[in-house]
Each structure stands twice: as structure tokens, then as C-alpha cells.
Amino acid sequence: AEGLVAERVARVEVSPTLHINQTVKQLQQQGREVFHFGFGQSPFPVPALVQEELRAHAGEKDYLPIRGLPRLQEAIAAHLNRSQTARETAPELVTVAPGSKQLLFQLFLLFNGAVVLPSPCWVSYRPQVQIAGNRLLVAATSRADNWHVQAEALDRLCAETPDERKLLLVNTPCNPTGQSYSRAEMEELAQVCRRHRVVVLSDEIYGLVHHADRHVSFADVYPEGAIVSSGLSKWCGAGGWRLGYMAFPRELEPLLGAMDSIASETFSATAAPVQHAAVAAYGTAAELDEYRAGQRAVLAAVGGRVHQALAQAGVEAAAPMGGFYLFADFEAHREALARRDLRTSAALCDALLREAGVALLPGSAFLRPPEELTARLSFVNFDGGAALDAWRAQGRGSVDAAFVDTLCPATIAGAAAVGAWLAAL
Secondary structure, three states, X not given: OOOOOOHHHHOOOOOHHHHHHHHHHHHHHOOOOOEEOOOOOOOOOOOHHHHHHHHHOOOOOOOOOOOOOHHHHHHHHHHHHHHOOXXXXXXXXXXXXXXXXXXXXXXXHHOOOEEEEEEOOOOXXXXXXXXXXXXXXEEEOOHHHOXXXXXXXXXXXXXXXXXXXXXXXXXXXXXXXXXXXXXXXXHHHHXXXXXXXXXXXXXXXXXXXXXXXXXXXXXXXXXXXXXXXXXXXXXXXXXXXXXXXXXXXXXXXXXXXXXHHHHHHOOOOOOHHHHHHHHHHOOOOHHHHHHHHHHHHHHHHHHHHHHHHHHHOOOEOOOOOEOOEEEEEOHHHHHHHHHOOOOOHHHHHHHHHHHHOEEOEEXXXXXXXXXOOEEEEEOOOOOHHHHHHHHHHOOOOOOOHHHHHHHOHHHHHHHHHHHHHHHOO
């Protein structure tokens, strides 16, 4: 019936990432060959020792504390403190939820101020801000700056409404661009944030899959004002387990108290068996170091190979530094695409799926202008377990093009299909 759904929710559509995943599955069930570059799910299996811990604690059935199992809070804090040098994270300032996505929404919901999102950014940030009712400010970026927010631009944006509190979202390594902020870039942003009392939400869900293992946390340059978010879905291959966390500085503890209030009245607590398993995931076992090293080697090689194929097809994209993504720019083909009346990123991606069987997500889903011919390519349509086994069998180390061609044939074929379709325009 008309009017049943609140307007702020009625305008929100199903997440493009989940929608493309469903569309591809439907096409595959119809017998179509589809190169699925639309969904950012880790291809790697959950580490064996973490699976063992889940089995061992399958009988755990009691509600756990709102912020999480104390042993897990301690493990996450210790994990962060091993890599962060400027801030000592206290276990009691860590909160756990069924996915970092839930925590992001809670923070938007309780924050009393505007939210600053970079463009491009992950597809779910904008709808969450919209549902939460925050005022949205967009920080423009450019390919020339690796799609990173520049300190000068942020300073100007904040100066427009100096009395309004602001929450800046930083995602590094970034979905959809695959780029990571350098320490110097973060330090410049931190100076602006201090000057304007901006709270930073640093989404570091891909931090442990920085391809060169050089992830820098925003908490290291802005310890008093950065909230760090991460979880098991990307580096641990456990997206379906739904476990994420946020770590707060002591200075922002009032926000954490409000997070408790929302959690207590919504999901209550994260699944107990998963929390017990996550204690092992954030431990120091050598097996975990090896697992992450293998992921990074494979992802770096696959991303590099796809980047090379796109470049040969005249598609601009920065080489990925972390995570699963390339943000491709088809501007060089605008004239040829226009002859086919393909003038937006959505039209481009629709034609690629229908005609070449290649599933990408349009740049417009990531807060880019509709007429900009950009698209995200997620290069994880391969068997991660087989790739890790082959990496170990070759004696570990780096991975070459022959390895990628052998272990990731659908990924390479999909990139080639993009090039062939463009050549035939």
C-alpha cells in the first residue's frame, strides 16, 4: 500500500554489489558464461585453525557481552597494538558486531553532525548515511590524485560550515579504487581534521591484504580522533560469518557508549561460536602469517596481470595496491561508445554484461557522476584455495604471470573479453 515505507528508506535500493551477484547467478543458471567481476568476496578459504576453533565452540549458546567476548577484545587490541605505533588500543575500547557494516551504520546513526564521503567510495556508505539522516558532504577526488581526498579540498569543505561537527570516512586500501593512502597524505589530512575537530572513521577492512604488506592505519597519524573499523570478511575469507569490530580512542569514548545503547536494543550480541573462533584469527600463529603472505602474493600478481590487460585495451586504471579491485576509466573509448549510445557508466556496464558476459559495477554506484565512464572490476573470480596450495607448492615467494594464467583462467579470460569487446566497437 502507498505510503507504508518511510521516505528516507523508500529511496534506497538493494545494494548494487548484492544485486549484481544475484543477476550473475541467474544468468549462469540459464547457461550463460559470465566473467563475474562484480562482487568483492574473498576467494580464499577460512584458515584451517580458525575453522577448527569454530567447530570446537559450536556448542556455545549463551549471550555474550554487548561489546564482545573479553578474550576477543583483548586479541583484537593486541593485534592492533602490534602494528600501530602512535596509539595503544585498550581492550575495553573495542566493540564487536555481526559485521563491520552494522557498526558503520550505528556510528552514522548516532553521530551528531555531517558525514563527509569521498567520491568514489564503497556503495553502502551513501545509503547508510541517507537512512541515518545525516547531512551528506561529498569530497571530490580525481584520478590524477589516485582518487584520494586532498587536504586542501577537505579544509575548504570544512570551512564552509565551521560550526558543524563532521565525520570523515577514509577507506584504505580503498574499495573501489584499490589505492592506499600514504603516511604523508594521512598526516596532511590529520592536520586539517585537528583544526576543524573532525572525527575520522577509518575503514581498514582491507588493511591485512595490502599487497606489499605496508598498510598504515589512520590511528597512527591521528590517534586521538580516528575510529578504526575492520573485520574477518576480507583478509580471513569469512564474509558469511559476519564479524566486524571498531576500536575507539579514549577521547571518543562517549560515541562508544552510544554504540552500546544501539547494539543492546538491536542485535544484542554477535554469534558466540564465531567470536570464539575470531580469538584465534587475531592471534599470532605462524600459520596465519603464512596464509596472509600467500593471499598478498596471489592478489598482487592477479591484480597486476589484469591491470596490464586493461592498459593494453586502452583502459586507464591505477595499479592496485591492496584489496580486490581496480577502478577502470573508459574515457579513451568515449567516442566509440557514444556511437552505440553508451554515454553513462551504467549503460556501459549493462552492454558489457549483455554482449561480452563481463559483470562490472558502474562508477555511478560509487558516488561518481553518471556520465563518467568508470567501473569497478573485482579480480577475485578464481579458486583461492587452489591458488594458495600452488603458491606453497612452488616454495612460496612471489607469483609470476604463468602462475596467474594457469590458476586464474577465468580472470584472465574476462579481462581479455573486455578488450575484445572494446576493439569491436
